[in-house]
Amino acid sequence: MQQDPNKKTVLDPFGTSIIADYERLYKEFGIEPFKPFLSKVPNPSLYMRRGVVFGHRDFKRILNAMKKHEEFAVLSGIKPSGEFHLGTLMTAKEIIYFQQRGAQTFYCIADIESYEDNKVPFEKSEKIAVDNVADLLALGLDPKHAYIYRQSKESHVKDLAIVFGRAATLATMKAIYGERNIGLYLAALIQAGDILLPQLEEFGGPKPTVIPVGVDQDPHIRFTRDLAQIFYKKYGFILPSSTYHKLMKGLDGSPKMSKRLMNYFTLHDKPEVIAQRISNAFTGGRATIKEQRELGGVPEICPVYEVCMFHFVEDDEEIIKVYNDCKTGKLLCGEHKKQTIDIVTKFIKEHQRKKKQFIDKAKEILNVE
Ligand code: SF4
Numbered sequence: 282m283q284q285d286p287n288k289k290t291v292l293d294p295f296g297t298s299i300i301a302d303y304e305r306l307y308k309e310f311g312i313e314p315f316k317p318f319l320s321k322v323p324n325p326s327l328y329m330r331r332g333v334v335f336g337h338r339d340f341k342r343i344l345n346a347m348k349k350h351e352e353f354a355v356l357s358g359i360k361p362s363g364e365f366h367l368g369t370l371m372t373a374k375e376i377i378y379f380q381q382r383g384a385q386t387f388y389c390i391a392d393i394e395s396y397e398d399n400k401v402p403f404e405k406s407e408k409i410a411v412d413n414v415a416d417l418l419a420l421g422l423d424p425k426h427a428y429i430y431r432q433s434k435e436s437h438v439k440d441l442a443i444v445f446g447r448a449a450t451l452a453t454m455k456a457i458y459g460e461r462n463i464g465l466y467l468a469a470l471i472q473a474g475d476i477l478l479p480q481l482e483e484f485g486g487p488k489p490t491v492i493p494v495g496v497d498q499d500p501h502i503r504f505t506r507d508l509a510q511i512f513y514k515k516y517g518f519i520l521p522s523s524t525y526h527k528l529m530k531g532l533d534g535s536p537k538m539s540k541r542l543m544n545y546f547t548l549h550d551k552p553e554v555i556a557q558r559i560s561n562a563f564t565g566g567r568a569t570i571k572e573q574r575e576l577g578g579v580p581e582i583c584p585v586y587e588v589c590m591f592h593f594v595e596d597d598e599e600i601i602k603v604y605n606d607c608k609t610g611k612l613l614c615g616e617h618k619k620q621t622i623d624i625v626t627k628f629i630k631e632h633q634r635k636k637k638q639f640i641d642k643a644k645e646i647l648n649v650e
Pocket residue numbers: 564565566578579580583584585586607608612613614615617618
């Protein structure tokens with residue numbers, strides 16, 4: 282766990298992260314700003330263009346590989362503890378973005394982490410994983426050019442974890458992740474194995490690898506980069522690169538989506554449920570229509586705006602118009618919520634239709650009956 286006691290910034294992949302100001306992460310944790318790269322990235326993704334991807338480590342290596350059409354890999358994944366929500370949707374879209382730009386693609390189903398962190402039994406996470414992979418395929422990942430695996434069934438990542446365990450003292454693990462049970466430390470070692478898997482000889486050997494993740498996962502990246510250096514002689518690892526996206530707020534305006542608060546929706550929810558949640562969402566609107574017309578809304582704190590900006594309004598000019606219309610009081614919250622419900626439920630219905638067609642393929646990929 283990375284923590285600055287004075288400024289209360291916490292990046293904790295196993296718990297609650299607190300990020301008061303993303304700018305601080307550059308100075309406090311050595312994450313580099315992504316913005317200077319933006320003009321150099323051919324066809325930047327929506328997240329890159331809009332500053333949702335705000336930081337990176339060693340992305341230059343990936344940029345060079347993309348520009349020179351050299352070999353590189355992308356790896357990220359999902360913890361199979363529940364359905365795809367808007368956070369996991371981000372990672373999936375990022376993986377697909379890099380796959381479409383020529384990356385060797387790896388998608389990890391982190392079922393060991395789900396077992397250790399969320400206490401989800403393997404029989405249950407297997408079913409959830411099928412659903413997650415069907416989502417991924419419906420979103421456009423090409424399974425013919427991707428290696429999709431479960432941690433519990435992939436011996437290479439477990440073997441790497443055993444090797445890496447030699448270099449990780451209890452003090453190191455505590456410093457990075459805080460006081461946790463040994464199972465979570467083991468899950469962290471296995472995650473390091475995931476991140477470096479694309480560089481094993483069995484997968485073509487050392488190569489630049491980008492890990493697109495939410496910034497709360499940075500402790501795993503830093504830990505793995507240290508291990509890559511320690512085991513350079515044995516494996517020839519190239520330090521893995523990363524991109525970091527911002528974390529989405531809950532629909533109730535709280536800093537994080539939470540199962541307990543039910544302040545988010547999943548790609549699996551019924552359109553009526555999603556419509557209800559958006560309808561009830563907190564907004565950056567004013568107390569009265571008169572006030573909002575005069576003062577304008579505050580899209581910067583508004584989860585409805587965030588849902589649109591992160592995911593559902595693809596046209597940059599359109600999202601700028603939403604922002605400006607909100608700021609000037611031209612757009613009111615009721616009207617905007619209705620528009621958002623229409624866009625989101627249209628997407629969800631289409632996605633759920635497509636996803637049904639991929640369930641068998643997902644079972645085949647995961648070797649599940
Ligand atoms: S108009 Fe839209 S973006 Fe602005 S505060 Fe209301 S819901 Fe949020």
